[in-house]
Amino acid sequence: MCCHVISTYRLELKHTWTIARGSADFKEYSFVELSAEGVVGRGEAAHNIRYGESLESIREFLLEARGLFDSANPYEFYELNKKNLALAQGQNAAKASLDMALLDWVTQRLQVPLYALWGLNPAHTPKTSYSIGIDSPQAVYEKVREAEAYPILKIKLGGEQDEEIMRAVREATDRPVRVDANEGWQDRELALERMQWLAGLNVEFVEQPMPAGRLAEVAWLRDHSPLPLVADEDVKTVNDIPALARAYHGINIKIMKSGGLQEALRMIHVARALGLKIMLGCMIESSLGITAAAHLSPLVDWADLDGNLLIKNDPYRGVKVEGGRLLLPHTPGLGVERIQSAKIE
Known part of the structure; x- marks a missing residue:
């Protein structure tokens, strides 16, 4: 299985988004892909500075995590995700994107929707x-x-x-x-x-x-x-x-x-x-x-x-x-x- 880190994409908001902590007009995130056997699983890392995350820290984690998937059996998704979660402190949006892509890949190969x-x-x-x-x-x-x-x-x-x-x-x-x-x-x-x-x-x-x-x-x-x-x-x-x-x-x-x-x-x-x-x-x-x-x-x-x-x-x-x-x-x-x-x- 191959892990690709995709460059960022800027989500433009319809209105300026304001909460008690601040405002934003756009959000810029990293997206990932896991591919094998002609199937591509996709994930999104919607980071939040409130939890000590940035575009740079997310990308660093994703690059470090690539090795987890090189020779992994994707059907052992529970064990793979345990390693993903333990790889570093924090950066949970990056971890979420990999788990998302992994489950997307597995359920595509099984030919079932994820909820099934x-x-x-x-x-x-x-x-x-x-x-x-x-x-x-x-x-x-x-x-x-x-x-x-x-x-x-x-x-x-x-x-x-x-x-x-x-x-x-x-x-x-x-x-x-x-x-x-x-x-x-x-x-x-x-x-x-x-x-x-x-x-x-x-x-x-x-x-x-x-x-x-x-x-x-x-x-x-x-x-x-x-x-x-x-x-x-x-x-x-x-x-x-x-x-x-x-x-x-x-x-x-x-x-x-x-x-x-x-x-x-x-x-x-x-x-x-x-x-x-x-x-x-x-x-x-x-x-x-x-x-x-x-x-x-x-x-x-x-x-x-x-x-x-x-x-x-x-x-x-x-x-x-x-x-x-x-x-x-x-x-x-x-x-x-x-x-x-x-x-x-």
Whole structure:
């Protein structure tokens, strides 16, 4: 099996993307291919500076990892991924891209869709939320109106205009809303005050209300909050989950945070054993990464797999959304199709 590191591709966002930590107009990522016997498996590394990753560090890891696949048996994908995860600390987006490409290759060779490898029913996918980044209240109002095709919205908060933004949302729609503060509320009293106010606005839950690592304060918040709390930045891999069960009602699993699909599957099982609800989330990603994650979605309670919907030059086609529900491809592998006009070089 041969591992090729593909040069970067720039995903252009439809709107400036702003959360509590900062803004972006584009995301530039590395893509990988694993090839053997005339079959090509593809993966995407959607890195995030929040977790100590950069375009350069991802590429360095991918170049170092090439040797793992030179004489490997790809059908031993569990053992291969253990070596992938152990190769270095961090760089989980790079690890995720290799695991993704490996499982894409294996299921193409087996002539089954990826969800079938896990025995999942593609009819049991959840509806995905559609995310609205932080902006002026008027701009948020307009974006909410533009997103009428999506029955569930995810609203980014964590700034000075939280109340004005939510008023604009409720002027535009009465659809269910999920709120993501992205660590933006710095103390528990402020967070509780915001959540008490949000509870009257048809909000389903609040994601990562406070900075990661402050579990005692979040546990206090859970005891007093009228809304469920979902961990995001506080959880990356399966090792993080046991400590979160006292502080949160649920966790947001992202393929790029966890190190891949196989690690995400382990996280789902552990979270279930601890009685936690599960959201399957994403970074800003192309349809390659989003489709890969979507194959796990029949196992979760909530989906926030909309990163590909926020870009205007997607280099792949894959999972579709109809009435908000994720429609998985039924073709072998991930089921993605490269758009030929997209130059990934």
